[in-house]
Amino acid sequence: MSKLKIAVQKSGRLHDDSMKILKEIGISIDNGKDQLKASARNFPLEVFYLRNGDIPQYLKDGVVDAAIIGENVLIEKGNDITIVERLGFSKCKVSIAVPKSSDAKRLKDLEGKRIATSYPNTVNQFLKKQGVKANLHIINGSVEIAPNIGLADGICDIVSSGSTLFKNGLKEIEVLLKSEAVLTTSPKISADNQAIINKIQFRLKSVLKGRQ
Ligand code: PRP
Numbered sequence: 001m002s003k004l005k006i007a008v009q010k011s012g013r014l015h016d017d018s019m020k021i022l023k024e025i026g027i028s029i030d031n032g033k034d035q036l037k038a039s040a041r042n043f044p045l046e047v048f049y050l051r052n053g054d055i056p057q058y059l060k061d062g063v064v065d066a067a068i069i070g071e072n073v074l075i076e077k078g079n080d081i082t083i084v085e086r087l088g089f090s091k092c093k094v095s096i097a098v099p100k101s102s103d104a105k106r107l108k109d110l111e112g113k114r115i116a117t118s119y120p121n122t123v124n125q126f127l128k129k130q131g132v133k134a135n136l137h138i139i140n141g142s143v144e145i146a147p148n149i150g151l152a153d154g155i156c157d158i159v160s161s162g163s164t165l166f167k168n169g170l171k172e173i174e175v176l177l178k179s180e181a182v183l184t185t186s187p188k189i190s191a192d193n194q195a196i197i198n199k200i201q202f203r204l205k206s207v208l209k210g211r212q
């Protein structure tokens, strides 16, 4: 029988809630802590624990059939991938922020300036849409430190509680997009595995309805 390969964030913000929702839809997973792969005991499913940023490519290549991933990562790296269901957790924004002392009030005000980000495609999309030219400085983490060390005039990163912005003396000036965890499928998914996804989706809908 066919087994659905689903990618889940290995560690980080989405991991715990992703595992929780699988449990709530009645899928129990043998979770050897250091394993990168685990099987469900009572459902035709294997979980692959992967790095967030790698998941869109695995979906495109059909290495995994489905994933629970932040919508913001899909927008950044895999916008041709289908969203099956929005999951209502790990809500966040992708925002532009500047030092508290800055006069900039919106992305447009960063014309000709330097923006540090881990989301270059997303920022470029918005810069293009708004006809703004800025210089992107791509870094993989701790983006909020960039203005303080003189690397950038503004940043674009995820805002959840807002605490990282606050601690680094930054203020949000424009929300580019809002994001939450979503269930997605590979464009290469087989008919058998699509049938498994349909079952998962059916169960998810009732769990999500119960949460409201
Ligand atoms: C993420 C993100 C923001 C912060 C937002 O960083 O890049 O910096 O969380 O959350 P908050 O609004 O609740 O403070 P993370 O802690 O994952 O570290 P990293 O950027 O170094 O990967």
Ligand code: MG
Residues within 6 Å of the ligand: 141, 142, 143, 144, 157, 164
């Ligand atoms: Mg960060």
